[in-house]
Amino acid sequence: MPSSPFTTRFGxxxxxxxxxxxxxxxxxxxxxxxxxxGLGMLGCGMRSPAAMAEVAAEVRRRTDRxxxxxxxxxxxxxxxxxxxxVQAALQRLAPFYAEFxxxxxxxxxxxxxxxxxxxxxxxxxxxxxxxxxxxxSAAQVARLQATGSTVVGTATTVAEARAWAAVGADAVCxxxxxxxGHRGTFLSPGHEAPPPGxxxxxxxxxxxxGTLTLVRQCVDAxxxxxxxxxxxxxDGRGIAGALALGAQAVQMGTAFxxxxxxxxxxxxxxxxxxxxxxxxxxxxxxxxxPARGIVNTMMDGLRADERSVPPYPVQNALTGAxxxxxxxxxxxxxxxxxAGQGVAQVRPLPAAELMALLAQELQAASA
Amino acid sequence: MPSSPFTTRFGxxxxxxxxxxxxxxxxxxxxxxxxxxGLGMLGCGMRSPAAMAEVAAEVRRRTDRxxxxxxxxxxxxxxxxxxxxVQAALQRLAPFYAEFxxxxxxxxxxxxxxxxxxxxxxxxxxxxxxxxxxxxSAAQVARLQATGSTVVGTATTVAEARAWAAVGADAVCxxxxxxxGHRGTFLSPGHEAPPPGxxxxxxxxxxxxGTLTLVRQCVDAxxxxxxxxxxxxxDGRGIAGALALGAQAVQMGTAFxxxxxxxxxxxxxxxxxxxxxxxxxxxxxxxxxPARGIVNTMMDGLRADERSVPPYPVQNALTGAxxxxxxxxxxxxxxxxxAGQGVAQVRPLPAAELMALLAQELQAASA
Numbered sequence: 080m081p082s083s084p085f086t087t088r089f090g091x092x093x094x095x096x097x098x099x100x101x102x103x104x105x106x107x108x109x110x111x112x113x114x115x116x117g118l119g120m121l122g123c124g125m126r127s128p129a130a131m132a133e134v135a136a137e138v139r140r141r142t143d144r145x146x147x148x149x150x151x152x153x154x155x156x157x158x159x160x161x162x163x164x165v166q167a168a169l170q171r172l173a174p175f176y177a178e179f180x181x182x183x184x185x186x187x188x189x190x191x192x193x194x195x196x197x198x199x200x201x202x203x204x205x206x207x208x209x210x211x212x213x214x215x216s217a218a219q220v221a222r223l224q225a226t227g228s229t230v231v232g233t234a235t236t237v238a239e240a241r242a243w244a245a246v247g248a249d250a251v252c253x254x255x256x257x258x259x260g261h262r263g264t265f266l267s268p269g270h271e272a273p274p275p276g277x278x279x280x281x282x283x284x285x286x287x288x289g290t291l292t293l294v295r296q297c298v299d300a301x302x303x304x305x306x307x308x309x310x311x312x313x314d315g316r317g318i319a320g321a322l323a324l325g326a327q328a329v330q331m332g333t334a335f336x337x338x339x340x341x342x343x344x345x346x347x348x349x350x351x352x353x354x355x356x357x358x359x360x361x362x363x364x365x366x367x368x369p370a371r372g373i374v375n376t377m378m379d380g381l382r383a384d385e386r387s388v389p390p391y392p393v394q395n396a397l398t399g400a401x402x403x404x405x406x407x408x409x410x411x412x413x414x415x416x417x418a419g420q421g422v423a424q425v426r427p428l429p430a431a432e433l434m435a436l437l438a439q440e441l442q443a444a445s446a
Numbered sequence: 447m448p449s450s451p452f453t454t455r456f457g458x459x460x461x462x463x464x465x466x467x468x469x470x471x472x473x474x475x476x477x478x479x480x481x482x483x484g485l486g487m488l489g490c491g492m493r494s495p496a497a498m499a500e501v502a503a504e505v506r507r508r509t510d511r512x513x514x515x516x517x518x519x520x521x522x523x524x525x526x527x528x529x530x531x532v533q534a535a536l537q538r539l540a541p542f543y544a545e546f547x548x549x550x551x552x553x554x555x556x557x558x559x560x561x562x563x564x565x566x567x568x569x570x571x572x573x574x575x576x577x578x579x580x581x582x583s584a585a586q587v588a589r590l591q592a593t594g595s596t597v598v599g600t601a602t603t604v605a606e607a608r609a610w611a612a613v614g615a616d617a618v619c620x621x622x623x624x625x626x627g628h629r630g631t632f633l634s635p636g637h638e639a640p641p642p643g644x645x646x647x648x649x650x651x652x653x654x655x656g657t658l659t660l661v662r663q664c665v666d667a668x669x670x671x672x673x674x675x676x677x678x679x680x681d682g683r684g685i686a687g688a689l690a691l692g693a694q695a696v697q698m699g700t701a702f703x704x705x706x707x708x709x710x711x712x713x714x715x716x717x718x719x720x721x722x723x724x725x726x727x728x729x730x731x732x733x734x735x736p737a738r739g740i741v742n743t744m745m746d747g748l749r750a751d752e753r754s755v756p757p758y759p760v761q762n763a764l765t766g767a768x769x770x771x772x773x774x775x776x777x778x779x780x781x782x783x784x785a786g787q788g789v790a791q792v793r794p795l796p797a798a799e800l801m802a803l804l805a806q807e808l809q810a811a812s813a
Contacts (some may be wrong), residue, residue: 134512218513228566236721236723237724238724256623256656257655268724269722269724286722288624288787289624289656289657289787290559290657290659291624291657291687291688292657292678292680292684292786295678295680295681295683295788296686296790296791298683311656311658311659312612312658314662316665316690317658317659317691319690320687320690320691321687321690322690323682323683323811324683324686355635356603356655356659356660356663357604357605357635358607358635386789419659420655420656421663423663424662424663
């Protein structure tokens, strides 16, 4: 089996990181992947500090293998959108809420406090602390490293990969446009510091690089730290392709979503197993940040508002109650069905069986 | 060096097809690539039947190695856009023509006649006859095969790859969204026959699959014919990655554009060597069909008209005189600077030297 400084560091039998999937991953999934020789992850972007401590403890009860935790890097204090913006956004969503007999309301808060989440992460001391949506300071990176965590930054462009290397990250996850869920973009192309109001819609568009070209170029740009390839990788041959490009490991999210250990409901699960290769699209309408998911009624219905919905986390909070109601009602047409472009290749197997199959395929592809 | 049924068929020393680049490739480039052990190509989409015969003869004077020719599959007879559409399009272009002291005019004709080009292709008997923008009938495929040509169809989705296999193509070129120049999309996702008016803007968008996921899925979908990977492949490691995904060869266009043998002018050449990884975008404004190129003044200036310009070949013909004037004036800001997402990796070397370097890199990556 191919080994690399990254896999050796954690004693991984397989060069596979389970993609953090905020809202869909579980301690059971992370533990199963780690136990099978990969690196399980907990997406903690929307977990409270207390919940973070709890899920980390739960993974440790299930396995003594290393695992990782991921956070969304968000501005602190949390945002304070003006009332007119919020009311306009709620009005657009009203017909969709009405489908479930609900009236949309201004939520009690917009997101977790990143500062408090960061402290919880330091305290949890996961083997890997990974980040998306933004970048840490060199001091924050050093603080995590001092507690023994390996710091991994997510990059959607070569410039973002260099920025993470510059603040001392131990590795970079290069996330191509094939990836499911939220885009991690945090720089405006041509600029070295994150824009104050976050990236514009055009910045996100310019940063839609394919996994193949992004990984290849990041490997060249970062000769001294490992690159982890993410986006569209679903099987052993996909892993072999990414390794041949120079990646030291891959990160796979969608492939693990259909494992029984994931936290998704039956409607989402069914949508994943039925989706074809051209059924996903990137949209801002669910959360205010571009994210790839399976096209459905709500995505189509709000398409005209693609550019006008308020930025993350405001729109995300405004659609939260709606998505919860849709999940409870088993209505995939009003859910955010995050999935990558490889979704047609999902194999609904227990995580341990999927890992064994991936090992076998990778061995065959590398032979 | 990795060999495959595809490379063996043509006695290729390297699994490299030079991407056809209508308007930018030359017999000198194609011959140099073929002579160096790859497969040189002539993009004939905008060449007249007489010009096709001439360039094929020119390659044969330079080398006895196999080469290929590519055509745009277009509707016959050529289109007859209504006068109002043409006038509106000309009006939008007037300020750009004015930069060069020109007034835009209705062109004498919209495009070459595909039927006549097809006959010229049959007569030229290239080793490879490749196609994009549409699909042939089984009878047309058989006619080319009867003269000894290997037929390669371009696919941007798995469904398009299957459609080419169904009409008897010998191989499929899977062209990911990283590719430079025109998208070859010809099906509406979810449909098996090409739509009468050509794909819609939404169809093109849904078909923007990354090279990694597209190649991986096409290889699985077509177990009995070779898949050629295209899009973002610029060096030996990129080639190794594509082969590990299951491709039997790669097609590289942008990598050969900066060879001295290519037909591009100094302004375009300079733009290619200066472009960064996020400097390309897909646009309809130059030709009416989505194509990837380096962002410039004209692309930005007509951005609001992205969806409203008339479809290919009408817009292409309407901007033709403007682009010729810009090229003559050395003005990259008004040229269509077609390039793929790997453009930052271009190496301006003679084709033979570039091929030798690719061979060396591929050997190192496969070791």
